[in-house]
Amino acid sequence: MSSFNLSKGDRFSLSKAAPGLTIVKIGMGWDPNDEPGGPEFDLDVSAFSIGNDFKIPSDSYFTFYGQIRMGNKVEDKIEKGLFRPLTEDGAITGAIDDPDGSRSDGDDDEDMFIDLTKVSHKIEQIIICCTICKYPHDNNKDRRTLDLNFGQVNDCYIRIVDERSGEEVLRYDMKDQYTNEDAVEFGRLFRVGETWEFEAMGRAHTGSLQALVDMYT
Template sequence: MSLLNLQKNDILDLTKKDPSLDNIVLAAGWDVVKKGFFSFGSADMDLDLSALLLNEDGRLIGEEGIIYFNNQRGRGIFLHGDNRTGEGDGDDEKISITLSNLPENCKKVMFSVNIYQAKERRQDFSKVKNAYVRILNSDKGNIEICRYNLSEDGQNATSLIFAELYKIGSDWNFRAVGELLQGNLTTLINKYK
């Protein structure tokens, strides 16, 4: 199977690619640049993957539509734990989704990665490299469907809208977003209330 590498704003019609697709995993990974002698923010960086379930109007479906380390499970969606250091190779955090079991009013799932306590720890995405998200088909042994590697320098951003799943009719699509922002999960929640 050929690996599909998406670029920023590329869209993949997941349903057209595989009409039987239902159980997927969005996996994210990143590396933290090692601290130099004069670096600030000496604490380990804790990056958190989260998902916001949005309705047709692009608004949160409610509190149950916020999936993050303190609310890891919702209808049709589940966050696997909280990796607090990003240590090790491969995926750092994963979210499993059963497309057919998402709430009926959910038309979009937006995925973000936020630096926990970024402001207090004086940390930002300039110290994060090799960040990626990938979609896996968990019905077929976690075969990778597509991948999006973030190529931009994170500069002083503390939050990243990485990608989104969205539904048009009965088809689910995946879009590589790669939007770097100032703020945190609360900022994003307030933006989509």
């Protein structure tokens, strides 16, 4: 199966492209800061699972690295001893934080897993987001991160992989010319009857993760 490259606004039927797809891997990557001594590009992938009122039903449906709770260990997907966030319906297993984008060749910087068969009937769409982590929440407590934006980040992408086969289904490379935006709604998975589709959104905001929290909670 060949992968499809999407542009902003494109919609894609997962059921048609990958019949039998049940567990989706959302992979995200970006290039580290190549400025000598510059602040790290610490990007975080998160998801908001929302209902027909465009709000999350409970805090559990806001999936980000800060939601980790004991007992959410997924042995076959992560290193021993590490934990990931988990939605209360058990459908979304969130990402482990990657602080700088220095992935190995062929690997994603961050990933999350979505079992489409477990998504609660309360959820109509899952918004996949990317935000820049800034002072004082960054690992190095570097005040220079306050000035970072997506206009400085290169080769940022999101892709969907069939976790069962390991095959990439689609990819969306973020090519917009951003200026001061530090939060992007990368794409969304949404129900169409009994099937799921994906839309490449690329909708940018200022205010980092808090701007998205204010929208969906």
